[in-house]
Amino acid sequence: MARTATISRKTGETDITVTINLDGTGKTSIDTGIGFFDHMLDAFGRHGLFDLDVKVKGDLNVDGHHTVEDTGIVLGQAIAKAVGDKKGIKRYGSMILPMDEACAMCAVDLCGRPYFVMDASFTAPMVGDFDTQLVNEFFYSVSYGAMINLHLRLFSGENDHHKIEAMFKAFAKAMDQATMFDERITDVLSTKGTL
Numbered sequence: 001m002a003r004t005a006t007i008s009r010k011t012g013e014t015d016i017t018v019t020i021n022l023d024g025t026g027k028t029s030i031d032t033g034i035g036f037f038d039h040m041l042d043a044f045g046r047h048g049l050f051d052l053d054v055k056v057k058g059d060l061n062v063d064g065h066h067t068v069e070d071t072g073i074v075l076g077q078a079i080a081k082a083v084g085d086k087k088g089i090k091r092y093g094s095m096i097l098p099m100d101e102a103c104a105m106c107a108v109d110l111c112g113r114p115y116f117v118m119d120a121s122f123t124a125p126m127v128g129d130f131d132t133q134l135v136n137e138f139f140y141s142v143s144y145g146a147m148i149n150l151h152l153r154l155f156s157g158e159n160d161h162h163k164i165e166a167m168f169k170a171f172a173k174a175m176d177q178a179t180m181f182d183e184r185i186t187d188v189l190s191t192k193g194t195l
Contacts, residue, residue, distance in 0.1 A: 003179075004051075005081035009074045013066040014058040018078045022179050024051030032056040032071060034064050036130035036161075040168045041071075048172030068134040069141050076145020083146075083179060086110060091189040093178030099166035102157030106170035108178050109149040112195045116143040120154040120167065127161050135164055139171070 003022040010016070028045035030038045033056060045052030054075070058067030083089065094107040104120075118139060122132035143150040152171065157163035188195045 003082045003084060005078045007074050007078040007081065009070065009077075011066075011070065013062075014056060014070040016054075016056045016058075016070055016074045018055075018071070018074045019051075019053040020075070020078045020082050021051035022079075022082045025049060027051045029053045029055075032067055033058060033060050034067060034129050036128035036164075037064070037068060037071075037134075040130075040164065041075075043165060043168050044172045046172075047169045048176040050172070050176070064129070064131055064134060065137065068130075069137045072138040072141025073145040076142040076148075079142075079146040079148075079175070083110060086112075086188050086195045088181045088183075088185050088187075089189070090178055090180050090182050090185070091195065093174035093176065093180075095170045095173035095177070096155075097166050097170040097173060099157075099162045099169065101159065102162040102166040103155040104157075104163070104166035104170045105151075105153045105155060106167065106174040107151045108171075108174045110146075110178050110195065111149050111190075112147045113149060114144040114147050115149045116140045117150075118152045120152060120163065122160045122163065123158075124160045127164060130164075132160055132164070135167065139167075 006019040008017040026046040
């Protein structure tokens, strides 16, 4: 059974379609109108080995906020739909990932209860055409769209490009781990019997 999903969302601010295949090979096609954000979503797909197609038309004449936030919502919803009933998956995933001088940690729980914690700061207001304040907005939106518990922490780093990229790649690897099947898990990994 293919674990794929396509979610579309259109508002007065954005028009977004995301397709994800959790059992892919890292093939991506990304177009958000924000170059650095495209680069980060490409890194997420490639390093998580998710096939990912993201098409966004946003009100970039205002700024990148709605584009990034709403993409997070739709990506989260696509992840939730693709994961399905969660039977047989590991549920938890974590990664400590280095990127040059930067080192980021991500831990996820596909528990069905959204919660988001981020401990990271950036020195530059922008990386390319991407507002660094939007890192928090994106991951918050993903966590609530996907109904997951998501923790991100930067241990070190000086270059904001490296710091943000380490966070996206750590998230990719943690999600890949959490969505993997384990043959020892015959139902859902929960004492309640449901996630």
